[in-house]
Amino acid sequence: MMNRRRFFYCAGSVAALTTAAGCLGDDDSGDGPDADDETRTTAENETDERRVAPDLPEIEDPPDAVYVPTHREAMQMLEPVEAGAYALAPMLSYPHPFWLVDGRETERVDPDGSPAVHLMFTLWDADTGLVLPVESGAQIRVERDGQEVGSPRSPWAMISQEMGFHFGDNVPLDEDGTYTVEVTLPPIGVRKTGALEGRFAETETATFEFTYDEDFRRAVIGGIEYLDEDLWGERGALEPMEHGQGGGGDEGDDHEHDDSNAHDEGDGEDTGHEGEDGHDADGHEEGGGNGQHEDHGDGHVPYSSLPPAEDYPETLLGDPETGDATLVTTLLESDTRLTDGSHPYLLVSPRTPYNRVPLADMAISATIGRDGEELATVDLEQTLDDEYDLHYGAELVDVQPETGDTVTLTVESPPQVSRHRGYETAFLEMPPVEVEVDMEVPE
Amino acid sequence: MSLPDRTGLSRREYLRAVVAVGGASALGACLAEDGETEDAVPGGTDDPESLPSRQHAWNDALSTDDDGNVQLPEHHVLVALSLVDDGEPTDEARETVETSLRTLERAYEWSNEGLVFTVGYTPAYFERIGSPTAETVELPEPTALTVREDPEPDDFDALLHLASDHAEVVLRAEEALFGEVEEVNGVAVETDLSTVFERLDDRRRTGFIGPGLPAEHTDTSGVPEEIPEDAPFFMGFRSGFRANQATEDRATITEGPFAGGTTQHVSSMDLQLETWFKQDSHRQRVSKMFSPEHVDEDLVGDIGEKLSTSSGVTDERIEATEEDARTRGVVGHAQKAARAREDGQPLLLRRDFNTVDGDRPGVHFLSLQREIEEFVRVRNAMTGADLAGNGVGGVQNNGILQYIFVNRRGNYLLPPRPLRALPSGDPA
Ligand code: HEM
Numbered sequence: 081m082m083n084r085r086r087f088f089y090c091a092g093s094v095a096a097l098t099t100a101a102g103c104l105g106d107d108d109s110g111d112g113p114d115a116d117d118e119t120r121t122t123a124e125n126e127t128d129e130r131r132v133a134p135d136l137p138e139i140e141d142p143p144d145a146v147y148v149p150t151h152r153e154a155m156q157m158l159e160p161v162e163a164g165a166y167a168l169a170p171m172l173s174y175p176h177p178f179w180l181v182d183g184r185e186t187e188r189v190d191p192d193g194s195p196a197v198h199l200m201f202t203l204w205d206a207d208t209g210l211v212l213p214v215e216s217g218a219q220i221r222v223e224r225d226g227q228e229v230g231s232p233r234s235p236w237a238m239i240s241q242e243m244g245f246h247f248g249d250n251v252p253l254d255e256d257g258t259y260t261v262e263v264t265l266p267p268i269g270v271r272k273t274g275a276l277e278g279r280f281a282e283t284e285t286a287t288f289e290f291t292y293d294e295d296f297r298r299a300v301i302g303g304i305e306y307l308d309e310d311l312w313g314e315r316g317a318l319e320p321m322e323h324g325q326g327g328g329g330d331e332g333d334d335h336e337h338d339d340s341n342a343h344d345e346g347d348g349e350d351t352g353h354e355g356e357d358g359h360d361a362d363g364h365e366e367g368g369g370n371g372q373h374e375d376h377g378d379g380h381v382p383y384s385s386l387p388p389a390e391d392y393p394e395t396l397l398g399d400p401e402t403g404d405a406t407l408v409t410t411l412l413e414s415d416t417r418l419t420d421g422s423h424p425y426l427l428v429s430p431r432t433p434y435n436r437v438p439l440a441d442m443a444i445s446a447t448i449g450r451d452g453e454e455l456a457t458v459d460l461e462q463t464l465d466d467e468y469d470l471h472y473g474a475e476l477v478d479v480q481p482e483t484g485d486t487v488t489l490t491v492e493s494p495p496q497v498s499r500h501r502g503y504e505t506a507f508l509e510m511p512p513v514e515v516e517v518d519m520e521v522p523e
Numbered sequence: 524m525s526l527p528d529r530t531g532l533s534r535r536e537y538l539r540a541v542v543a544v545g546g547a548s549a550l551g552a553c554l555a556e557d558g559e560t561e562d563a564v565p566g567g568t569d570d571p572e573s574l575p576s577r578q579h580a581w582n583d584a585l586s587t588d589d590d591g592n593v594q595l596p597e598h599h600v601l602v603a604l605s606l607v608d609d610g611e612p613t614d615e616a617r618e619t620v621e622t623s624l625r626t627l628e629r630a631y632e633w634s635n636e637g638l639v640f641t642v643g644y645t646p647a648y649f650e651r652i653g654s655p656t657a658e659t660v661e662l663p664e665p666t667a668l669t670v671r672e673d674p675e676p677d678d679f680d681a682l683l684h685l686a687s688d689h690a691e692v693v694l695r696a697e698e699a700l701f702g703e704v705e706e707v708n709g710v711a712v713e714t715d716l717s718t719v720f721e722r723l724d725d726r727r728r729t730g731f732i733g734p735g736l737p738a739e740h741t742d743t744s745g746v747p748e749e750i751p752e753d754a755p756f757f758m759g760f761r762s763g764f765r766a767n768q769a770t771e772d773r774a775t776i777t778e779g780p781f782a783g784g785t786t787q788h789v790s791s792m793d794l795q796l797e798t799w800f801k802q803d804s805h806r807q808r809v810s811k812m813f814s815p816e817h818v819d820e821d822l823v824g825d826i827g828e829k830l831s832t833s834s835g836v837t838d839e840r841i842e843a844t845e846e847d848a849r850t851r852g853v854v855g856h857a858q859k860a861a862r863a864r865e866d867g868q869p870l871l872l873r874r875d876f877n878t879v880d881g882d883r884p885g886v887h888f889l890s891l892q893r894e895i896e897e898f899v900r901v902r903n904a905m906t907g908a909d910l911a912g913n914g915v916g917g918v919q920n921n922g923i924l925q926y927i928f929v930n931r932r933g934n935y936l937l938p939p940r941p942l943r944a945l946p947s948g949d950p951a
Contacts, residue, residue, distance in 0.1 A: 180802060180803065180807070181852070181920075182804070182806065182807045182810070182852075182853065182920075183810075183815065183851050183852045183853060184852075187802075187803065187804045187807060189801075189802045192801065214912070214916075214917070215916035215917050215918065215919050216911070216916075216917035216918075217670070217671045217916075217917040217918040217924065217925075219671065219928065228883070229744075230744060230745050230797065230883075231745040231793045231794060231795045231796070231797070231883055231884065231928070232793055232795060232928040233795045233797075233798055234795070234918050234919070234924075234925045234926075236919065237916060237919060249798070252797065264671075266670040266671045266917070267670050268917075269670070269908055269911050269912065269917055270911065270912040270917075271912070283670065283673070440916075441852075441912070441914070441915065441916045441919070441920075442914070443848070443849035443850065443852070443913060443914035445849075459849065459913070461912065461913070462912040462913070492849045492850045492914065493848075493849060493850060493851060493852035493914045494852070496852045496853070496914070496915060496916060496919065496920050
């Protein structure tokens with residue numbers, strides 16, 4: 081029997097529009113939140129048995145940048161499951177719109193009104209707690225009473241402000257009942273370095289169960305937390321969700337960072353360019369500098385958050401912004417373990433503003449210039465490292481960077497990961513950015 | 524399996540469903556539905572010499588579409604066979620097989636209007652009869668070819684592929700081979716396979732191909748309404764253009780005792796059509812199936828009607844696959860697979876067809892090539908592991924990988940016609 085303990089995430093750090101009653105897991109969940117009737121224009125019939133998804137308000141004309149959506153998504157958290165080298169935390173919500181990325185364009189996917197769940201999972205390294213933010217062909221099969229429901233699918237790699245990098249899809253179901261989900265996790269093919277080298281080479285399978293019924297629908301639809309309408313479409317982001325451990329969900333409502341969704345542009349990027357302190361690399365070797373490493377363990381679900389720019393060692397070349405993403409760029413000396421030891425390593429770590437969610441499946445190239453001349457252009461390779469996490473890197477073989485050189489980062493294709501609301505207008509048009517080498521790299 | 528309920532089904536749907544069921548009752552149902560066809564089916568030949576010596580020589584016998592591309596017959600059955608006796612086959616057994624197959628050739632014209640078929644043998648067969656092919660032809664056991672699959676191997680002995688435009692013909696041919704009918708298209712059935720082979724019913728596979736057929740299956744779970752009305756394949760586009768298929772010559776073994784034969788790979792896969800049709804847009808489907816350039820230049824049309832005898836994947840686009848991954852964030856299946864061409868020529872002769880076996884949408888991907896190793900090479904090109912992480916994902920935006928889920932694989936030797944009856948591994 082699978083672990084069926086449910087716990088709902090609910091209020092986070094926005095002003096508590098919802099009280100514990102909206103946070104459910106308990107029976108009078110159906111009452112739903114009533115705090116903010118005005119914004120719930122169309123989402124009325126809480127008692128309608130057929131209602132499989134809420135009618136969510138739209139934001140007209142959102143900025144071409146990360147923005148605050150109208151609400152926090154309510155979801156059911158299932159107990160994390162381990163499978164070989166992996167751990168994953170399944171999450172379920174009502175089916176809702178999301179956006180596929182097609183080159184530099186997005187394609188909105190709308191649920192079609194039939195019974196379905198938005199099924200998600202966060203996948204991480206069971207050893208280090210590092211979220212694995214790359215798409216390598218995970219598959220899910222859904223069964224009910226031993227019968228496969230629909231065809232297998234490979235859920236989309238997605239980013240959301242609340243869940244960070246995860247896999248998800250609107251998955252059609254048939255009737256109410258208990259469903260079993262089998263997740264197959266093939267080996268991770270991208271370049272892996274450090275403690276991750278050689279790992280995730282086996283296919284693993286994880287299984288979990290959930291119940292789809294009126295209680296579930298009421299809980300997740302009723303549990304939606306609408307934000308103050310003033311905030312809708314403002315630049316900013318919801319804070320990462322805090323995953324409750326244990327029963328009723330720890331709402332974390334004791335700390336209402338009202339500013340969470342109002343990080344001013346830029347003020348999340350307060351790292352400056354003081355690259356000089358970049359030599360404390362060793363301090364990070366055990367992952368201590370990386371917030372997400374700390375909170376793995378019983379019942380905790382890590383969030384894919386990259387270390388802040390100042391935690392990148394060696395020569396921090398800068399953290400320019402493009403398309404509302406930040407490209408933390410650093411140069412590792414030739415003795416770095418990321419190369420074979422004879423050449424320096426250019427490391428670019430693109431992330432979302434505010435929550436520092438890694439941006440996967442991009443293509444980035446770097447052009448080194450000196451005195452107005454191009455010395456070399458290299459393609460950076462997507463790499464997963466236990467210390468630096470997801471980044472794009474290249475060994476600089478043909479050119480020895482010197483102080484005063486420019487490094488032009490060209491985003492050849494923006495992150496091809498699907499987007500939850502609030503991320504779909506950002507990270508698409510990403511013009512080239514330039515940083516300057518301001519520290520001599522020793523021979 | 525029981526016969527489908529006739530109500531609510533179009534004639535074609537019903538016939539397709541009847542083929543899937545198979546057996547004498549299916550044949551009866553088929554005749555009741557389609558009684559007049561029997562007379563209309565052209566008869567075969569008493570002169571085996573008049574037939575091509577390659578079993579897989581179908582192209583000249585099949586119809587072509589308006590553009591001149593070979594059209595596969597509408598109905599397909601793959602009958603899995605298991606030897607009744609172990610050990611080196613006797614001359615009598617060989618005689619039985621050959622005579623049974625000749626009965627079909629006498630009964631039906633070698634064409635889509637009549638019947639085309641092949642019989643292929645697995646590595647397990649040569650093992651079982653204690654006669655390895657090591658010296659004659661490379662015939663490896665089927666294995667997983669991608670990291671995303673754990674396929675069941677076709678480890679039975681032989682596979683019969685029957686194809687015809689008439690549902691009744693594939694059914695009757697199968698029944699005749701097993702002595703379930705006394706007569707086939709006016710030819711008496713005197714010998715049948717049942718003393719040599721058993722049919723493995725749970726391995727029987729069926730399918731269909733043709734404009735409009737996929738869209739008739741929207742009642743099947745997992746087949747969305749959005750499938751284009753005229754699409755010949757479940758994924759909504761034409762396929763099998765002349766320029767993108769290996770010629771029969773290119774797929775034929777040229778040396779050794781099996782010269783004139785070929786190798787066959789059969790993989791069976793589920794398709795995720797809900798995502799493909801309800802989430803991806805047409806432009807995404809075109810870029811993932813063909814190439815991003817096909818979108819820019821509007822080369823395809825709804826279902827490929829703008830293409831004629833080629834997929835429109837140029838040498839330049841094939842060359843640019845990596846660049847497309849990096850700069851466009853997406854690569855097409857046709858473009859990726861074409862990277863494995865040799866001297867500009869495709870290596871595979873694909874004869875894949877749609878299926879709803881198991882009541883869900885899928886493909887039985889049947890491919891002929893000179894060597895199994897060539898299939899593996901092309902499949903690797905299609906997987907594009909080299910592209911993953913370089914602008915596209917492991918499966919996402921990486922061709923059509925995200926939508927296919929392989930369940931089975933089988934490798935076969937299709938000997939030339941003179942050796943098709945229970946060949947030894949090294950026929951001197
Ligand atoms: C659902 C499965 C598949 C669909 C819908 C599909 C569809 C297509 C389409 C539309 C084309 C371009 C048009 C043409 O055929 O001439 C194509 C080309 C091709 N496909 Fe597939 N395909 C599938 C699976 C496979 C598999 C499993 C292989 C095995 C390696 C494969 C190998 C090829 C090859 C070799 C080409 C031609 C490349 C060239 O022009 O050289 N396909 N396919």
